[in-house]
Amino acid sequence: MKKLFLDTNILLDVLQKREPHYQSSSQLLSQIVRGKHKGYASVLTFSNIYYTLCRDMSSKEAIRNIQKISTFVEMLTVTAEMGKKALSSEISDYEDALQYLCAKTNKADYIVTRNKKDFIKSETEVASPQELLNI
Numbered sequence: 001m002k003k004l005f006l007d008t009n010i011l012l013d014v015l016q017k018r019e020p021h022y023q024s025s026s027q028l029l030s031q032i033v034r035g036k037h038k039g040y041a042s043v044l045t046f047s048n049i050y051y052t053l054c055r056d057m058s059s060k061e062a063i064r065n066i067q068k069i070s071t072f073v074e075m076l077t078v079t080a081e082m083g084k085k086a087l088s089s090e091i092s093d094y095e096d097a098l099q100y101l102c103a104k105t106n107k108a109d110y111i112v113t114r115n116k117k118d119f120i121k122s123e124t125e126v127a128s129p130q131e132l133l134n135i
Helices: 008-015 022-033 043-053 059-069 080-087 094-105 129-134
Strands: 002-006 037-042 073-076 110-112 125-127
Touching: 002 008, 002 094, 008 022, 008 043, 008 059, 022 037, 022 129, 037 043, 037 094, 043 059, 043 073, 043 094, 080 094, 094 110, 110 129, 125 129
Parallel strands: 002 037, 002 110, 037 073, 110 125
Antiparallel strands: none
16 A cells, blocks of 8 residues: 655646546545555645635535545645755745655655656655556
């Protein structure tokens, strides 16, 4: 069983049925729900999801979606120490650096994202949903 750290875009692909990415992201989440993998995301991801979903739905609906996702994707803490380390990270985007440090600290096997270039300096393996489905 692999520990998969899910980037925000993967969960939003499913929640917003964003094509052409919905299919592979949805299949990967289905594997997590069935227990083939363990799913993780930072609390920052859940905050980003809430913000994005509230553009298209009520706060109550966004919260319901987050509650549903959090039943099979474990919410991980981002610490102040991670925040300080991210400031001097080789990953230039601060939010991506926070995500990376959260994945690394929690010993994820993979960071799952569609934006692999954002994690080019990652010591943790990075894969798209489709790449993981093909393994």
